[in-house]
Amino acid sequence: MVHGYKGVKFQNWARTYGCCPEMYYQPTSVEEVREVLALARQQNKRVKVVGGGHSPSDIACTDGFMIHMGKMNRVLQVDTEKKQVTVEAGILLSDLHPQLGKHGLALSNLGAVSDVTAGGVIGSGTHNTGIKHGILPTLSHPVAPEKQCLNFTRIWFGELVMNTDCRLRSAFKTCLQYVLAWTHAVFPFAFCRGQVLDNLDSHLKKSEYFRFLWFPHSENVSVIYQDHTNKPPSSSANWFWDYAIGFYLLEFLLWISSFLPGLVGWINRFFFWLLFTRKRESSNLSHEIFTYECRFKQHVQDWAIPREKTKEALLELKAVLETHPKMVAHFPVEVRFTRGDDILLSPCFQRDSCYMNIIMYRPYGKDIPRLDYWLAYETIMKKVGGRPHWAKAHNCTRKDFEKMYPAFSKFCAIREKLDPTGMFLNAYLEKVFY
Numbered sequence: 001m002v003h004g005y006k007g008v009k010f011q012n013w014a015r016t017y018g019c020c021p022e023m024y025y026q027p028t029s030v031e032e033v034r035e036v037l038a039l040a041r042q043q044n045k046r047v048k049v050v051g052g053g054h055s056p057s058d059i060a061c062t063d064g065f066m067i068h069m070g071k072m073n074r075v076l077q078v079d080t081e082k083k084q085v086t087v088e089a090g091i092l093l094s095d096l097h098p099q100l101g102k103h104g105l106a107l108s109n110l111g112a113v114s115d116v117t118a119g120g121v122i123g124s125g126t127h128n129t130g131i132k133h134g135i136l137p138t139l140s141h142p143v144a145p146e147k148q149c150l151n152f153t154r155i156w157f158g159e160l161v162m163n164t165d166c167r168l169r170s171a172f173k174t175c176l177q178y179v180l181a182w183t184h185a186v187f188p189f190a191f192c193r194g195q196v197l198d199n200l201d202s203h204l205k206k207s208e209y210f211r212f213l214w215f216p217h218s219e220n221v222s223v224i225y226q227d228h229t230n231k232p233p234s235s236s237a238n239w240f241w242d243y244a245i246g247f248y249l250l251e252f253l254l255w256i257s258s259f260l261p262g263l264v265g266w267i268n269r270f271f272f273w274l275l276f277t278r279k280r281e282s283s284n285l286s287h288e289i290f291t292y293e294c295r296f297k298q299h300v301q302d303w304a305i306p307r308e309k310t311k312e313a314l315l316e317l318k319a320v321l322e323t324h325p326k327m328v329a330h331f332p333v334e335v336r337f338t339r340g341d342d343i344l345l346s347p348c349f350q351r352d353s354c355y356m357n358i359i360m361y362r363p364y365g366k367d368i369p370r371l372d373y374w375l376a377y378e379t380i381m382k383k384v385g386g387r388p389h390w391a392k393a394h395n396c397t398r399k400d401f402e403k404m405y406p407a408f409s410k411f412c413a414i415r416e417k418l419d420p421t422g423m424f425l426n427a428y429l430e431k432v433f434y
């Protein structure tokens with residue numbers, strides 16, 4: 001019999017959301033998961049699965065039964081011919097990379113961190129950048145024989161979970177291991193507007209994993225190119241960050257600025273200068289280039305908007321900050337691009353998209369007022385037809401989603417069929433579906 005624990009407190013990575021599940025389980029097999037589910041059904045309890053706990057929202061929270069997937073973390077099969085790997089959904093991507101590497105394989109795209117699980121990145125629609133590349137769920141497909149787990153419900157937020165076993169195992173398409181070269185160019189905003197925003201297509205074609213960062217309260221933009229290379233791995237050190245001095249200084253300065261908000265613009269400009277004014281290039285295995293060690297707890301918002309709305313949305317955001325000098329925005333605003341797909345609740349459903357990520361750090365755990373900035377951002381995102389990232393906190397409800405997603409009711413019908421009693425719901429999902 002699988003053992004459950006009382007009194008466990010769950011907090012997400014950023015310590016911005018948490019909960020006290022009535023029971024906490026760490027099953028080691030599909031059979032043990034079934035036991036927990038049978039018990040939950042018997043006792044009329046709700047269930048939520050959690051992976052790496054990195055979602056910056058309450059999406060993984062529950063006061064019912066929590067199933068932590070950390071002990072279901074094996075690689076089950078690697079098919080080098082088909083370039084496909086089958087894993088248990090609780091595997092951390094940081095553990096998957098070396099195992100794929102042994103077979104000369106890698107994932108063709110990744111988000112910014114690897115301390116996240118296969119189930120988590122698929123279930124919440126994690127993305128990176130590159131207009132030829134879809135969000136991470138497009139790399140996955142359900143493991144046979146659970147055929148009833150339809151392809152287009154690949155984003156599942158811990159919902160639709162264990163009626164089928166498919167959420168416990170996932171197959172990923174992989175590709176041959178590759179080295180990426182990272183380089184960047186620095187532009188004043190006005191130049192970026194002409195060169196990048198007015199010529200987005202040529203930039204998206206020019207670089208496979210193209211993105212750019214704007215530093216709010218400044219005219220500074222850094223354009224980042226990441227592309228396949230035959231060069232061997234190498235890196236040019238940045239002593240300031242590599243020896244962590246930058247992190248300590250930034251956290252301290254951000255904390256000071258919580259008393260003197262006027263300093264934020266100066267901090268943004270100073271760190272742009274430190275990070276980007278020197279030429280810095282590196283090449284490394286793909287997962288080393290895509291991911292970084294994120295040391296700062298933070299609040300984030302990240303909406304997918306139609307790609308062609310990138311310029312309008314960014315200019316509006318900049319204008320709002322300029323007309324409201326007391327509104328504080330930390331750096332950077334990160335702009336990434338993804339290919340459209342056919343997953344019903346994918347923020348990129350049926351359209352190539354631009355993700356515009358905004359951030360507010362929490363120096364030494366301290367929240368800095370962000371509501372005006374958040375509201376202004378959400379208003380712009382909604383106006384240009386945006387859809388919020390599922391893992392990141394937002395204020396949308398079913399009414400909004402019905403407008404945003406042409407296939408919302410189709411998804412709801414599938415959900416209700418697979419989870420008629422609402423056993424896999426939580427407060428976050430109630431807002432989405434009711």
Ligand SMILES: Cc1cc2nc3c(=O)[nH]c(=O)nc-3n(C[C@H](O)[C@H](O)[C@H](O)COP(=O)(O)OP(=O)(O)OC[C@H]3O[C@@H](n4cnc5c(N)ncnc54)[C@H](O)[C@@H]3O)c2cc1C
Nearest residue numbers: 051052053054055111112117119120123126127157158391
């Ligand atoms: C520092 C940082 C950087 C990030 N960078 C990016 C980025 O570049 N791009 C991006 O898109 N996102 C990014 N994120 C968000 C992150 O990728 C997602 O929140 C992702 O879901 C985290 O995976 P996790 O394993 O921690 O999932 P959790 O937060 O544990 O869970 C997320 C959701 O998936 C469900 N779930 C988890 N495992 C399973 C399973 N086996 N079966 C069914 N449901 C399951 C949970 O119930 C929950 O609904 C970042 C987050 C942080 C903290």
